[in-house]
Amino acid sequence: METVVPTTSPYRIAGDTWLIPNIVPVGPGAFLPVNSMLIRGSEPIVVDTGAPIHRDHWFEQVFSLVDPEDVRWIFLSHDDGDHIGNLHELLELCPAATLVANFFLTERMSLERPLPLGRMRWVGPGESFDAGDRRLHLMVPPIFDGPTTRGLYDETTAVLWAVDSFAAMTPGAVHDVADVPREMFDESFRLLNSLVSPWHQWLDPVRYRAHTEAVEGLGLLAVASAHGPVLTGGAIPDAFERVRAMAGRPIVAPPGQPLLDELVAAALPGAPAPVAA
Template sequence: MDGILSMAPRMLTPDTAILPAYFPVPILGLVPVNAFVIRAAEPVLIDTGLFGAQQEFMRGLRSLIDPAALRWIWLTHVDPDHIGSLERLLVEAPQARIVTTFLGMGKYSLRGQLPPDRVFLLNPGQTLDVGDRKLFALRPPTFDAPETTALFDLKTRTLFSADSFGAVLREPAEDANGMNPTALRDGGVLWATVDAPWLHMTDATALHRTLAGVHSLHPDLVLSSHLPPARGMLDKLMANLTAARTATPWVGPDQAAMMAAMATAPQPGARRERISATSVA
């Protein structure tokens, strides 16, 4: 799909890798779309990338691991930016069980079939044993789909937060720690108001209690589907969600505003050329 930037995968910890991509959204900006691999005793892929970038995704994945070695494919939820290569992986990763919820399986059946013997149903609060570690399933503080299940790797203390803690960016970034703090805050608040508009309807006490639950895990590394990797900055990410609760609700452009914006938008090809050195070949 034109405009998607598929970047080279890279290791974040000795056994955790990121497959980063970016999806430009008119009006908003650049949305990171990340998948992850945990090289556990039973290897885990977390989400399967964007529709429209399957070739790049599979090429990047193969550079990290033989898909046939995957034992688990954890779907945080079944939005199109998380299941892009799932169909292909059902063939290329025949040993892998698809970790999702009953609702995730049901929603996916509206577009394709998940063979029942390939599915492993796991609910928030439950734990998946992947040989050398346990992965704790939890509902993240914000989400845009009811089946959403985040996970916490108890061995590396990494929180894979699904859509939560995302941010809209102006340009690709290696990690969240190196980002301009104002851009990170504004992009984080914007993302939360777009992706979880119901946040405005929650009360402060309920949100605080939810965030306290995440804080109690003490994650060293937060890996959102929609943010560059964030080390030791959970408090800042949580502050963005707190600010988003009372921020101005986001309303999308109407037709006239959209057409005006599209007419003046830069061509995606120009940006792609600038970063081709780090893109997946």
């Protein structure tokens, strides 16, 4: 039986700030969020551009909140496919938009298709840019899976775009951490954050604590993740403590061949059982 995927719609995180959510089924009653974000200030900012498989619905959601010609900034957190999936189409539709990225992201993406250098701004961690009525600060987020990754902090709303940090599965089109069953959050958070950052096993807990405290110390009212529910209140320090606890600890082993066998068997009922090599 095919999984029914609930429809998603923009989720308001703070004043003029929305999560642009999409979800993919990953098991019985479990979905992986694939989010981006929109800040509709005096100079609207699209924060990451979603995955190609969600293209139509992604554009539908973004342009329900902002007119294409009003988009002034496109911020790319890094060059993974689920963050850049609609970039070139967005650049074409939004001629007034400047692309905020960095040197290495440009190098990596240009291997597939050139980026419009004349429409770019390169901003590094620890630096910021002004977008009309607000200033956005870039930093290296606590958990990341690509060397170009930069988080984004909006000092006007105290919202942090944490990119691939704090990933957790959800039971459907729900975006508030309070609506995610505790057991699902605990288990999937451990697995996904370890998968994203397997280097946590070699981390010095003291040095890593200093890094994560610098991010947390920005003063955060809400934390939006590309692959997890929005965190507010006590869920924010809780999430930071969870990733700190990973420093120097073994990775969480991902599923292997047995899961693939199950998936193939489910997709092809009647197929012969796989023969062990």
